[in-house]
Amino acid sequence: MLIIFLNTTKLASSYFKSDDNCHTFTLIFTKTMMTEKHRCGWCVGDALYEAYHDQEWGVPVYDDATIFEFLILETFQAGLSWITILRKRENFRAAFDNFDYKKIALYNQDKIDELLQDAGIIRNKLKVNATVTNAQLFMKIQEEFGSFSSYIWGFVDGKPIKNKLKNYKEAPPTTTISDALSKDLKKRGFKFVGSTVMYAHMQATGMVNDHVIGCFRYEEV
Secondary structure (H helix, E strand, O other): OHHHHHHHHHHHHOOOOOHHHHHHHHHHHHHHHHHOOOOOHHHOOOHHHHHHHHHOOOOOOOOHHHHHHHHHHHHHHOOOOHHHHHHOHHHHHHHOHHHOHHHHOOOOHHHHHHHOOOOOOOOOHHHHHHHHHHHHHHHHHHHHHOOHHHHHHHHHOOOOEEOOEOOHHHOOOOOHHHHHHHHHHHHOOOOOOOHHHHHHHHHHOOOEEOOEOOOOOOOOO
16 A cells, blocks of 8 residues: 555656645545456456446356346357357347246247347357257256256255466366266257356356456455
8 A cells, every 4th residue: 555655646746736636636546446346357348248247247046047048148159259148138138038938948930030030139040949949958957856956056066166266267168067067968958058158157157156366256256
């Protein structure tokens, strides 16, 4: 803090001749530095990305409806950037009946054709068809395990894995757990659920805490 005070005083002196003005400038600048939040580097600089990082990413999700939403968004992300999906998220929400898996499981060809004409979403035929298939299989897992949440959280023994990353680039693209999860989902018939996709899903839904240790959210989630 002393270093910040001395540097800001010197900086302020070059702009303010009055000692009072200089002191005020120093206090304001120092307070800003103290309250500025340190975030994971991948989100910095984009307001939408930062809001998602601050409010959702890495927060443990246990309700099936939200888990399904993230699962669908992650499958559409395959081969694309996550920010692209986030910018279209509300379009997806409107197009896919608020991510209601019970309704999506009943989509017929007319509805699928309608979705493929919707410029607001990712118009990938394979991914749209996979969404319907995945919704149907999602409910089969609910029947087997009581909830999809119970099934998927079972891969981490019901509690988040807390990593200790110093830099977000240290996060692995896959792990043995995401490999196992992906393999099991594929065996059940799910589509676009490769290990990389599923690890991203685990990060998003808080199954693993991959906030860097210096991030203000690391201890909060």
